Amino acid sequence: MDFLGPLPSFNFYISLIDEGASDFSKVLSVASDFLLAGFSECTGLESEVQIEDYRAGGKNDRVFRFPTRANYTNISLSRGIGFSEDLYLWHEGFLKGEGKRKNGMIYLANETRVPIKCWTFENGIPVKWSGPSLNATSSTLAIEKLEIAHEKLTLTFSPGMGAAALAGAIGF
Structure with a gap:
């Protein structure tokens, strides 16, 4: 494997963690989501610095x-609809005024599914849930999306980061 080449974008994992979770709960959540999370697309890994102009x-x-x-x-997550309602229920909690923010970890893995990069987001709020487009004349998958x-x-x-940087960044 070429460590200097670009990584494919199809191997990724996502973990959602309750905002007030303990460190132990974070580890359990990440471990369980490695096995359970099934997203087909993740977009929105973007940040920018706004600029102010000053004319002297x-x-x-x-x-x-x-x-x-x-x-x-x-961040927008897409997946085929299964039997789990976890994404919708998280969003519905906010519709009812009872929602809880979640932190999240998004991992990009290599061809052998070993995580190579990890991004974390803080204080996530599910602002939009979209159900599938239903069409009896089509055989496409039913997809749900969460923003x-x-x-x-x-x-x-x-x-390029050391183990100490990783431990400090995720709060361990």
Whole structure:
């Protein structure tokens, strides 16, 4: 395997963790979601730094640009509908005013399914759930989608990071 080549995007895992979970609960949640989570698509691993322009008097040859706030795109998860209602129930909790935020971990794995990179998002809220398009003349899979707004996205593990950085990033 070439460690310097690009990784394929089809091997990934996702774990959703209750915001107030203990470290032990986090480990159990990650371990169980490695076995149970089945998403066919994950988009929205994006962040950007907003810029503020400043036009200084007497400096007509330039505009000074300063970084201000970070901005994160919503994460969108898609999967074939099965018997589990966990994503819908999480969203429905917020519709009823009883929802709980979740943190999440998104892992990109190599061809042997070993995690190579990990991103974490914090304080996720399921802002949109979409059920399948139903059509009796089509034989496509029934897909549900969940869009998650969150407060922060961090690359918490990568081959270039040490074990101490990983442990500190996920709170162990």
